[in-house]
Amino acid sequence: MNVLLLGSGGREHALAWKLAASPMLKKLYATPGNPGIAREAELVALDVADHSSVAAFCREKEIGLVVVGPEAPLVAGLADDLRAAGIRVFGPSRAAAQLEGSKGFTKDLCARYAIPTAAYGRFDRLEPARAYVEKTGAPIVIKADGLAAGKGVTVAMTMAEALAALEACFDGSFGSAGAEVVVEEFLTGEEASFFCLCDGTTALPFGTAQDHKRVGEGDTGPNTGGMGAYSPAPVMSPAMVEATMREIIEPTMRGMAEMGMPFSGVLFAGLMMTAEGPKLIEYNVRFGDPECQVLMMRLKDDLLVLLNAAVDGQLGHMSVRWSDEAALTVVMAAKGYPGTPEKGSPIGGVDEASGEHVEIFHAGTAVKDGALVANGGRVLNVTATGATVGAAQERAYRAVDRIDWPQGFCRRDIGWRAVERETAK
Known part of the structure; x- marks a missing residue:
């Protein structure tokens, strides 16, 4: 084929x-x-x-x-x-891609089908949004309704941050994506990513991961498209996976079908594990980046067979096998990211850093005069497997240190939650 x-x-x-x-x-x-x-x-x-x-x-x-x-x-x-x-x-x-294309659409779907999520308001003008924020108080979450390359979400810990985020949306910082805004309750808990392959009727669980959105170590600084990820996510116990399927994924599949827009493809649920159980933060309608990198490293089955089964409505007959090993990816980004990244800097040592248990996936690279150069914000995904997240982390950073790219940077704490769990055992 x-x-x-x-x-x-x-x-x-x-x-x-x-x-x-x-x-x-x-x-x-x-x-x-x-x-x-x-x-x-x-x-x-x-x-x-x-x-x-x-x-x-x-x-x-x-x-x-x-x-x-x-x-x-x-x-x-x-x-x-x-x-x-x-x-x-x-x-x-x-129509089905509205699950990612419009955060307001997804919130309304949750309200209609009793899917657990944060309380919210939808606004297309600044003043009503400002009044809602002032009434609700901080911390609070401000989201541009449309696609904003992973950068349209502000977790505002103060009122000043919240009001600045609202003004940025309505001032056009995110283009048409910010013409409407969703304001959400701040949820407390641990985040996780949960994936399903879908064929319009069946949702087949397709792995768990956790990513690191903030640019700085200790989860500080502005949100990015993702600075690293690991899989599986320890917080997604079998009981949590079952609850997520029952309370979030299955009602979504039923609801989308009832509304005449059955969902086929990858359904990526961003979840918050709260004291009341899993709650939906957002949906994406494609593989996550960088979560896809760690999922592909662990997948034992033929991806093409699975994708064909989804297209042909045959997922009810399929299962997915995963490696027992963990996988972890570290994003190497160009200085300036997530603002204006520096492009054109040469990168050496990529092939030498690859090897057994280590794959380096290119994200924002180009070839200029025969040499590999940076050509974006997130440039390389240094990805490794290991018996534990800690072992995968050690391999990944060993590979990072073999790459010669002074104009690049990365977080040095990817996987810290899982490693803390492992060392506490």
């Missing part, structure tokens, strides 16, 4: 690496890709916003499956247009 993979980040490199290992795969194409993905796939130049040209390429190359990595093409309805052209695609419809 020929497969087309859309995307250019570390998530897509991890997907390409796993898809390339499938005996079902005949040829893998990717657009736009990156230098790491180029080792697994033939890179092609396509305008993903031009859905008809993507469909024409798929017909020309006899593409049997399109795998959409990032969220923006899904929210733009690419999956609908490809399906209308008779092309099989892994990813939700435009």
Whole structure:
């Protein structure tokens, strides 16, 4: 089977690496890709916003499956247009992608189907939002309603932070994504990421992870797209997974079907483990980044078989096998991130840092004059496995230290919660 993979980040490199290992795969194409993905796939130049040209390429190359990595093409309805052209695609419809494309849509779904989540208000003007925040008090969470590349959420610990975040949204800091704002109750607990493969009817649990959103060690500083992750998430006990499926995932699947927008693809639930049980923070409609990297390292089954089963409505007959080992990824970012990152700095030692139990996934890289250079904010995902999270962490940082990139930085405490649990045993 020929497969087309859309995307250019570390998530897509991890997907390409796993898809390339499938005996079902005949040829893998990717657009736009990156230098790491180029080792697994033939890179092609396509305008993903031009859905008809993507469909024409798929017909020309006899593409049997399109795998959409990032969220923006899904929210733009690419999956609908490809399906209308008779092309099989892994990813939700435009309507179903509202679960990520509009935080307000998801909050209203939770209210309608009694899905546990934080109390909230939705606003399209500053003054009512400001009044709600002043009445509720801090800490409080301010979210741009639309897609903001992981940067549209502010966990405001003070009123000043909350009001500044509101003003940033309505002043256009996040473009159209901030034209509407969701204001949420601050939840106390431990966060976790929970994934399911979905075929419109069945949701098949597909692993747990925890990521680190804040840019600084000790979970300080502004939110980012993610500075590292590990899997499995110790807080997601079998009882927590069962409760999440029963109280959150299954009502969502039923509700989306009832509303005429059955969900097919990856359903990524960002959860808070509270004293009352799991509560939904947000949904994403694609694999997380960098959570995908650690999931792919642990997945024992053929990813392409599983994705085809989701597209064909056959997940009820499938199961997923995972390595007993833990996986951990450290994001190496360019100085300036999550603000304006410095681009163009040379990176050495990447191949030397790779090895047994260690994969380095490219996120924001390019090749210039034959040399690897930084070309984005999050640049490399140094990913390792080990018998414990602590062992995986040690391997990952050993690999980080082999990479020669003075203009890069990373957090040195990825996995700290799990390592503390392990050392306390």
